[in-house]
Amino acid sequence: MAFVISGIFRSFYYSSTEEEVTYCFLSENSFITAYSSFITQTKTTESIQALTDIELYSISKNQLSKLEESSTNWLRLFKLFAEQEYINLEKRIFLLQKESAEKRYKELLNTHPDYLQSIPLSHLASYLGITQRHLSRIRRSVHN
Template identity: 55%
Template structure:
């Protein structure tokens, strides 16, 4: 799956992809395991082969706010911490059993020194992170919860039922009770 993902950008050569894959290490996470926790420095990037991961922060009140859900076929990291080498304020946790391919920052940085293609690829990854953040922000500002939920149903129908109600409600910016009502209305 990761080979196809990397090939889809039409930037990297087969040899460059092989070099990348040689540096990746498989990692399995059980439901509830953390990829990274608040206060630690993120020094790796992962590709999600299977499973679902949530990214959340904890408010002063102790309430957890899920603001990102990552599905198979996507890259995963605590991006700000990864870039700045400062402790992260977020937690990345497995919602289901998860299979990752992980690459540490140092070898990935070394790849950028071996080929300009890697610099181009990482630039595109950064741009995609920005675009996803902007889309999410606009969705929250512009659309009602029903539309946000329907968009998720449209784009991730196979996974939506695997996400616990409280995480999904938090991700959508609504209460679990409101989400239950939305689900009933949409099924009617």
């Protein structure tokens, strides 16, 4: 697990057709990990890639356990992290299942305009669940 001081990461996996599917982006002031793998200490199918220069602090599962044993404040912090992860996952699922591609793009534009300057369009399109061509059409219509 790591805390991102600066930079942008993406988490992705390979589909059954061996295409990269971007699952999420993370940037400064975020915790980053293959969460279920970190908890269970098992192999993951998720990959994490730095998309920009990065600075982070990392901690092992063993170090984390020692911190949790040392103070309830650490337990509270990690509980907040887990809660935020759940909320983010729920928002992501609702956006993908409920909203149009244009609405998903506008949401990304409102919440992380810096991503649109720093992240390749292919990764953005994958994250939004659309083709790069469709993303280009949406960008043209939104920015005109």
